[in-house]
Amino acid sequence: MALVEVEDLNVWMAADGRSVHAVKDANLTLEAGGQHAIVGESGSGKSTVLLALMGLLPPNATVSGKVFVDGVDVLRGSEAALAALRWRTASMVFQSSSNPFNPVRTVRSQIVAALRLHGRGKAEAERRARDLFDMVRLPSECLGYYQHQLSGGMRQRAAIALALACQPKLLLADEPTTALDPIVQAEIIGLILSLRRELDLALILVSHDLALVGHLEGSLSVMLRGETVEQGPVREVMAAPRHEHLRSLIAALPDFALASASSEVPA
Amino acid sequence: MSTRTSYLAGKVRVAAFGVFATLTLNFFLFRVLPGDAVSSMARVPDGSVELKEALMRQFGLDKSLWGQYLDYLAQLAQGNMGVSYASLRPVTGEVLAALGNTVPMTLLGIALAILVGTTTGVVAAWRHDTLVDSIISNVATVIYSAPTQWIAIMLILAMAQYLPVSGASDPFAFAADAWSVAIDRLKHMILPSLTLALATFGQYTLVTRSAVLATLGDDHVAAAKAIGFPVRRILTGYALPNALIPIVTLGALSAGTVVGGSVVVETVFSWPGIGRAMYDSIIQRDFPMLQGALLVVTVAVILINLAADIVNMKLDPRIVE
Amino acid sequence: MSPVEPTALGGLDASNAPAWNPGRALGPKLVVAIVVLASFALVALVGRFLNLDPGAIDVAHIFQPPSMEHWLGTDDAGRDIFMQLIIGAWPSLVVGLSAAAVAVLIGGTVGILAGYSRGWLDLVLLRVMDYFIVVPALPFAMVITAVWGPGLGHMILVIAILLWSTTARVVRAQVKSGRERLYVIRARMLGASHLHVLLRHILPQALPLIGTTGSLAVALAILTQAALEFFGLAGTAVLSWGSMIRFAFQRDAMLNGAWWMVAPPGICICIVITACYWLAQCLETALNPRLRTTDLRVRSFRVLAVSRGER
Numbered sequence: 001m002a003l004v005e006v007e008d009l010n011v012w013m014a015a016d017g018r019s020v021h022a023v024k025d026a027n028l029t030l031e032a033g034g035q036h037a038i039v040g041e042s043g044s045g046k047s048t049v050l051l052a053l054m055g056l057l058p059p060n061a062t063v064s065g066k067v068f069v070d071g072v073d074v075l076r077g078s079e080a081a082l083a084a085l086r087w088r089t090a091s092m093v094f095q096s097s098s099n100p101f102n103p104v105r106t107v108r109s110q111i112v113a114a115l116r117l118h119g120r121g122k123a124e125a126e127r128r129a130r131d132l133f134d135m136v137r138l139p140s141e142c143l144g145y146y147q148h149q150l151s152g153g154m155r156q157r158a159a160i161a162l163a164l165a166c167q168p169k170l171l172l173a174d175e176p177t178t179a180l181d182p183i184v185q186a187e188i189i190g191l192i193l194s195l196r197r198e199l200d201l202a203l204i205l206v207s208h209d210l211a212l213v214g215h216l217e218g219s220l221s222v223m224l225r226g227e228t229v230e231q232g233p234v235r236e237v238m239a240a241p242r243h244e245h246l247r248s249l250i251a252a253l254p255d256f257a258l259a260s261a262s263s264e265v266p267a
Numbered sequence: 268m269s270t271r272t273s274y275l276a277g278k279v280r281v282a283a284f285g286v287f288a289t290l291t292l293n294f295f296l297f298r299v300l301p302g303d304a305v306s307s308m309a310r311v312p313d314g315s316v317e318l319k320e321a322l323m324r325q326f327g328l329d330k331s332l333w334g335q336y337l338d339y340l341a342q343l344a345q346g347n348m349g350v351s352y353a354s355l356r357p358v359t360g361e362v363l364a365a366l367g368n369t370v371p372m373t374l375l376g377i378a379l380a381i382l383v384g385t386t387t388g389v390v391a392a393w394r395h396d397t398l399v400d401s402i403i404s405n406v407a408t409v410i411y412s413a414p415t416q417w418i419a420i421m422l423i424l425a426m427a428q429y430l431p432v433s434g435a436s437d438p439f440a441f442a443a444d445a446w447s448v449a450i451d452r453l454k455h456m457i458l459p460s461l462t463l464a465l466a467t468f469g470q471y472t473l474v475t476r477s478a479v480l481a482t483l484g485d486d487h488v489a490a491a492k493a494i495g496f497p498v499r500r501i502l503t504g505y506a507l508p509n510a511l512i513p514i515v516t517l518g519a520l521s522a523g524t525v526v527g528g529s530v531v532v533e534t535v536f537s538w539p540g541i542g543r544a545m546y547d548s549i550i551q552r553d554f555p556m557l558q559g560a561l562l563v564v565t566v567a568v569i570l571i572n573l574a575a576d577i578v579n580m581k582l583d584p585r586i587v588e
Numbered sequence: 589m590s591p592v593e594p595t596a597l598g599g600l601d602a603s604n605a606p607a608w609n610p611g612r613a614l615g616p617k618l619v620v621a622i623v624v625l626a627s628f629a630l631v632a633l634v635g636r637f638l639n640l641d642p643g644a645i646d647v648a649h650i651f652q653p654p655s656m657e658h659w660l661g662t663d664d665a666g667r668d669i670f671m672q673l674i675i676g677a678w679p680s681l682v683v684g685l686s687a688a689a690v691a692v693l694i695g696g697t698v699g700i701l702a703g704y705s706r707g708w709l710d711l712v713l714l715r716v717m718d719y720f721i722v723v724p725a726l727p728f729a730m731v732i733t734a735v736w737g738p739g740l741g742h743m744i745l746v747i748a749i750l751l752w753s754t755t756a757r758v759v760r761a762q763v764k765s766g767r768e769r770l771y772v773i774r775a776r777m778l779g780a781s782h783l784h785v786l787l788r789h790i791l792p793q794a795l796p797l798i799g800t801t802g803s804l805a806v807a808l809a810i811l812t813q814a815a816l817e818f819f820g821l822a823g824t825a826v827l828s829w830g831s832m833i834r835f836a837f838q839r840d841a842m843l844n845g846a847w848w849m850v851a852p853p854g855i856c857i858c859i860v861i862t863a864c865y866w867l868a869q870c871l872e873t874a875l876n877p878r879l880r881t882t883d884l885r886v887r888s889f890r891v892l893a894v895s896r897g898e899r
Contacts, residue, residue: 054493055886055887055889056489056492056493057888057889058880058882058883058888058889059883059888059889059890061889061890062889062890062891062892063889063890063891063892064891064892066894075891076891076894079886079887082886082887083495083497083886084495086493086494086495087493087494087495088495091493091494092493094486094489094490098486098490099485099486099487100486100487100489100490101487101490102487102491102504102505102508102509103485103487103509103583103584103585104508104509104582104583104584105508113496113504114494117494117495117496117500118495146584146585148584148585162494281718284715285715285718285719285722288715288719289719289722292719393884395881408862408865408866408869409858409862411865412807412811412857412858412859412861412862412865413854413857413858414811414814414815414818414830414833414854414857414858415815416814416815416818416833416837417814417833417850417853417854417857417858418854420833420836420837420841420842420850420854421847421850421851421854423842424842424845424847424850427842480879480881481879483881483882483884484879484880484881484882488882488884489882492882492884498884498885501884502884520721523722523725527727530726530727530730530815530819531726531815531818534818534819535837542726542727545727545730546727546730546819549727549730549731549734550734557727557731560727561723561727561728564727565722565723568722569722572722
């Protein structure tokens with residue numbers, strides 16, 4: 001069985017008395033160590049798919065289909081299995097505008113808490129927190145900072161450190177670089193990609209920016225209003241778009257974007 | 268972190284100004300009130316001119332207003348708040364004694380209110396928009412809407428056979444062993460504290476509920492769920508600490524009741540506390556006593572508010588920025 | 589995310605997005621609140637304009653429990669309690685309403701002034717507000733009433749003096765944030781006068797907030813009035829719910845176990861104030877944007893059975 005198996009996933013969201021079909025018949029298979037990107041605009045349902053993978057959908061969501069991560073039935077399995085899955089098997093990096101750390105505690109305390117929740121001892125957790133910050137190239141004194149004292153880019157690095165704390169097999173990144181400025185964007189994406197290779201993680205990257213994902217390894221799916229309109233290996237999909245939407249997205253890319261994208265992004 | 272110290276300095280400055288303003292306003296408040304101080308004090312409305320003049324000299328009322336003000340400040344610095352017109356005993360002693368009676372009772376009541384209020388508030392927020400939430404929120408609102416004196420009287424009607432309903436201790440108890448005296452005092456404290464708790468907990472429930480509800484929408488709570496923390500851990504470790512500030516602020520407001528006593532509760536239960544002392548001194552036109560009591564209480568509240576600000580600063584490092 | 593301040597009602601102070609959405613306010617709570625308040629208003633008017641009489645002093649029937657003849661029993665002088673309740677409605681409600689109106693008027697004006705001005709005026713007004721919040725309310729009110737003397741008018745003013753600072757605080761915060769809004773700055777740059785900005789931009793945003801604090805003020809006013817009446821500071825001439833409680837206390841209703849003297853006025857006050865709170869809570873839900881919350885359960889979404897999901 002593959003690491004991630006999503007079959008006929010449908011999500012309906014109820015809001016203000018109406019029901020929105022947020023995700024229509026999504027399918028995805030990802031092997032361990034593989035990489036997949038989902039591209040779409042706001043409202044296309046791409047973030048919803050990510051939430052579904054970790055079982056984090058809100059109470060106004062209705063779900064059908066199958067979602068299996070590392071053999072665990074996310075939708076219908078036991079709650080204990082789902083809770084155990086979180087952060088140990090699959091973890092998430094949220095949008096760069098979000099503030100995932102407890103505002104009144106230091107960044108270190110959250111990372112250590114996550115580690116201790118999942119079985120590490122106190123001393124070991126502290127050591128690992130420092131190692132993690134080295135991994136994301138943050139000075140270790142930042143561990144003692146509060147979230148609001150970190151810049152956007154630094155906060156994302158810390159969030160990546162937090163996500164990798166328990167050595168997950170799968171990393172979900174939901175628009176990790178939106179709202180950051182371009183140089184920092186490149187750094188963060190570069191960091192995620194190089195860490196993925198280094199730690200042999202599976203990665204699912206969600207973005208609205210085709211230029212960002214259009215050159216990556218692995219597979220790509222394009223979502224439009226809940227529907228998956230393109231899916232396949234990145235090169236194939238980009239070379240031969242079947243749907244009007246992707247064609248116009250590619251056409252809208254500045255010429256230099258795709259050309260330079262093939263070179264290594266600095267980590 | 269010099270922003271911290273400058274923030275703190277600012278708060279201290281405001282508090283100091285508040286204390287000074289209270290001192291001054293307090294002084295002038297009673298100097299400009301009608302009701303001849305000398306007559307009330309002398310209790311001799313038709314006293315001879317010599318007697319009145321002698322009294323005025325004795326109490327320094329013959330000096331100019333500014334002179335009296337300086338005297339007042341000087342005496343305050345020595346801890347002298349004058350002499351009560353009614354009991355002819357030093358005000359400072361009277362006020363301290365009254366405070367000693369009030370604070371244990373009000374502290375117990377408010378502590379109970381905070382405990383019950385915050386717990387029910389957290390539960391209501393966690394189970395928001397369910398039956399549990401409706402019950403908790405509405406019961407809290409209804410009880411909070413009841414006048415304190417009414418709660419007190421209803422409690423007396425219900426419990427008069429089981430618990431003492433008057434005074435802080437049994438005036439006829441001559442068995443002087445400390446244990447039974449303590450028990451006796453505690454028994455007397457039950458109904459007044461309970462009244463205070465019932466009358467006050469509602470606002471804690473509602474404020475805690477909304478504060479926790481607000482934090483439940485924060486990113487870090489969603490992240491905590493994603494990390495796999497169990498419900499209780501998220502509530503106590505992530506939601507509640509972020510919701511504490513409004514609760515602490517509310518607590519500071521309650522400080523006014525803790526220190527100033529509840530005039531209503533103390534009157535209904537004949538509790539010899541500072542609230543009732545203030546009331547009595549108004550009725551008896553006992554200006555020094557009223558002045559002293561009001562001053563002590565107001566200054567204490569200002570200081571408690573300052574302490575609350577400091578606590579808030581520790582609770583949320585973002586406040587200083 | 590900056591800490592959100594709850595209001596005294598247990599609502600949330602969302603000064604950043606005051607979108608007025610009346611649809612959210614509708615519901616059983618609002619209906620009940622309005623019906624209750626309207627009914628009591630009706631009763632109050634009946635009590636005020638119909639010359640009702642609680643009956644002459646009837647020494648033979650003092651402290652009678654509720655019966656067919658006297659629905660709520662009699663007091664220490666044999667007078668009918670139910671009748672007193674109706675007569676007492678008017679003073680109990682009109683003071684609360686007027687005091688709240690005055691408090692909101694003063695508080696709203698001061699709040700707008702303080703919030704809109706930038707310099708020393710704001711600072712001074714803030715200090716004044718702080719003083720009124722710090723002073724122990726009831727003793728302060730007692731002092732003033734003792735000096736001014738009894739009477740409904742004086743009580744209205746005293747209560748208003750106590751309450752205005754809370755409204756002022758809230759309005760000030762709202763106006764302060766509203767002033768920094770982009771459209772206000774643009775309007776000023778285009779040459780709009782301060783008055784114009786105040787009337788067309790700031791005021792409409794402050795008004796809904798004034799509505800909620802106003803309802804809260806009514807509740808607090810009625811409670812304060814009951815407390816002042818309990819101490820006899822309203823004068824003996826007025827018969828109101830608060831003074832009924834006072835008489836019950838003074839005339840040993842407790843010793844005689846006459847709960848029917850105490851319970852009804854208190855319950856009436858309780859009901860009216862709860863209705864005020866509910867009204868304010870509904871107004872507040874209409875004011876505030878829907879805030880998202882995270883459901884903390886491990887799995888909080890609905891899952892359809894496999895057979896229905898398959899195509």
